[in-house]
Amino acid sequence: MLKKILKNLFTTNDAGHKTFKIMIIEPQDKTINLFRQSLEKNYCIHFALNGKEGVKVANTVQPDFIFINNQLPDMTGCEVCSQLKTQTKFHDIPIIMIFSQVTPATIITCYESGADSYLTQPVGSRDIKNQVEVFIAEKE
Numbered sequence: 118m119l120k121k122i123l124k125n126l127f128t129t130n131d132a133g134h135k136t137f138k139i140m141i142i143e144p145q146d147k148t149i150n151l152f153r154q155s156l157e158k159n160y161c162i163h164f165a166l167n168g169k170e171g172v173k174v175a176n177t178v179q180p181d182f183i184f185i186n187n188q189l190p191d192m193t194g195c196e197v198c199s200q201l202k203t204q205t206k207f208h209d210i211p212i213i214m215i216f217s218q219v220t221p222a223t224i225i226t227c228y229e230s231g232a233d234s235y236l237t238q239p240v241g242s243r244d245i246k247n248q249v250e251v252f253i254a255e256k257e
Contacts, residue, residue: 137161139249140180142171142197143215144190148240152184155242156249168192172200179206182252184245185232186215187223195230202231211252215240 138161141152149164156162163178165171168189175183183201187194194214201207214227214235227235236244 137182137253138163138178138180140165140171140175140178140183142166142168142175142183142185142189142194144186144188148186148215148238151240151242152245155245160249166190168194168197168200171197175201175207176204181210182249183210183212184215184236184248185212187227188217195226195232198227198232199230213248 137159139156140163141149142165143149143152144166152162152164163174163180165174168191171185171189185194185197189197198212198214201210201212211233212231214230214232215238216223216227216235217238219235219237224235234248236248
């Protein structure tokens with residue numbers, strides 16, 4: 118089922134008017150569905166299942182905002198974040214890390230990789246929307 122969702126990546130909502138692009142790098146179906154339900158109505162969203170694919174898709178779509186799960190099948194989310202933040206075009210793009218468990222060491226690693234903030238699982242719809250809305254408000 119997830120592969121069908123990802124084959125039909127959408128870049129606009131049903132109205133076709135939204136241009137704010139959000140990238141989610143997340144391997145779990147349940148969390149992907151939560152992001153879809155929380156964001157697809159108002160934003161253009163793009164997904165990747167692993168770090169390598171995430172870097173490739175992010176470079177293609179150049180999102181305005183990125184969520185990255187730290188537990189990816191091929192590398193850590195912090196490694197993905199670091200790879201993106203080394204590119205000039207991603208310096209000012211907010212990256213929010215998602216952790217299942219947080220320790221002081223993971224928080225330090227998160228920020229050293231260039232992340233702007235983090236969420237801990239379980240992540241709720243309101244948490245997701247709040248992160249995006251705060252960024253938009255700061256940008257305006």
